[in-house]
Amino acid sequence: MIVNLVVLLACQLAGEVAARGLGLPVPGPVIGMALLFAALIMRPALAERIAPTTSALLAHLSLLFVPAGVGVVGHLDTLGQHGVALIAALLLSTVAAIMAGVYVFLLVARLTGASE
Amino acid sequence: MSPADPAEIWTYLRQDPLLWLTATLVAYALGDLAFRRAGRKPLINPVLVAVALLAMLLRLTGTPYERYFDGAQFVHFMLGPATVALAVPLHANLRLIRSAFWPMLAALIAGSVTALVSAVAIGAAFGLTGETLLSLAPKSVTAPVALGVAETIGGAPNLTAVLVIITGITGAVVATPLLNLLRIRDWRARGLAVGVAAHGIGTARAFQVNETAGAFAGIGMGLNALLTALIAPLLAPWLVALLAG
Numbered sequence: 001m002i003v004n005l006v007v008l009l010a011c012q013l014a015g016e017v018a019a020r021g022l023g024l025p026v027p028g029p030v031i032g033m034a035l036l037f038a039a040l041i042m043r044p045a046l047a048e049r050i051a052p053t054t055s056a057l058l059a060h061l062s063l064l065f066v067p068a069g070v071g072v073v074g075h076l077d078t079l080g081q082h083g084v085a086l087i088a089a090l091l092l093s094t095v096a097a098i099m100a101g102v103y104v105f106l107l108v109a110r111l112t113g114a115s116e
Numbered sequence: 117m118s119p120a121d122p123a124e125i126w127t128y129l130r131q132d133p134l135l136w137l138t139a140t141l142v143a144y145a146l147g148d149l150a151f152r153r154a155g156r157k158p159l160i161n162p163v164l165v166a167v168a169l170l171a172m173l174l175r176l177t178g179t180p181y182e183r184y185f186d187g188a189q190f191v192h193f194m195l196g197p198a199t200v201a202l203a204v205p206l207h208a209n210l211r212l213i214r215s216a217f218w219p220m221l222a223a224l225i226a227g228s229v230t231a232l233v234s235a236v237a238i239g240a241a242f243g244l245t246g247e248t249l250l251s252l253a254p255k256s257v258t259a260p261v262a263l264g265v266a267e268t269i270g271g272a273p274n275l276t277a278v279l280v281i282i283t284g285i286t287g288a289v290v291a292t293p294l295l296n297l298l299r300i301r302d303w304r305a306r307g308l309a310v311g312v313a314a315h316g317i318g319t320a321r322a323f324q325v326n327e328t329a330g331a332f333a334g335i336g337m338g339l340n341a342l343l344t345a346l347i348a349p350l351l352a353p354w355l356v357a358l359l360a361g
């Protein structure tokens with residue numbers, strides 16, 4: 001458990017240092033994810049070791065967004081008089097993006113023979 | 117020690133991180149319970165329920181967000197390690213991911229560009245202009261990247277922060293009914309599209325539905341952060357000038 005957390009935190013730390021040091025446009029934890037991924041490719045045995053910790057974390061991933069969500073409620077007035085237009089744009093655009101992603105995936109999967 | 121009166125106990129509690137950390141976990145547990153009891157209806161999203169409960173509680177007790185966050189920061193902090201942890205399902209689904217390289221790349225580009233262009237175009241159609249439209253452009257990207265992008269292209273990071281979270285919750289709520297309605301059964305496609313359109317909150321939702329969908333959503337989120345950071349500074353100002361100039 002402790003070792004597993006150290007692995008996660010060390011990857012995140014290395015990611016933060018890399019993001020800042022190299023001025024990359026990606027947040028530290030995302031680089032940390034890439035680093036851990038590389039480590040798993042080199043040492044597949046590590047996956048089995050840390051899986052209990054990572055599964056527990058990811059099973060409750062939505063919990064981790066609650067504090068930020070509560071922060072948004074206090075700032076809903078930043079939407080100002082544009083509230084309705086902004087919410088409409090978010091809703092429609094999110095639906096459009098999901099549909100575009102799904103259909104292009106299925107189309108290209110069929111073209112390249114990668115269908116399920 | 118003589119018994120303190122309740123007002124004193126309250127004065128202690130409201131200044132201690134313990135209370136708001138506990139409240140955050142309880143609110144989420146209640147949200148999750150409501151979600152299960154309601155037959156896993158996507159609208160009863162645990163995050164949405166927890167946020168509503170906590171916002172009401174903060175208002176009723178007159179607690180400022182900063183004091184709430186003193187406790188809630190421990191939960192918030194775990195977002196970093198959890199993002200790193202996404203590498204494990206990614207690795208577990210490696211064979212599936214390798215065989216779906218081209219569909220993933222194409223869907224990433226399509227979803228990312230659609231998210232950005234449609235948000236700006238729909239916003240402009242509703243009469244939004246300038247800074248507001250630029251704040252809207254990176255709304256599908258994970259928060260830290262979205263704020264950086266908003267700053268770079270001349271949007272308002274404060275507004276973007278709010279729009280990003282609302283987009284995530286919207287995606288988490290609409291994805292399952294929408295994709296079921298469209299009869300999409302490919303978990304790879306479903307996950308990737310939701311991760312690209314609704315970042316971490318969409319990814320969290322995908323993990324609740326299916327492990328493979330979660331893994332693909334994680335990739336979608338990570339790669340869209342990179343892609344939007346690269347294309348938004350080129351695309352968004354031009355698009356805003358074109359549609360609302």
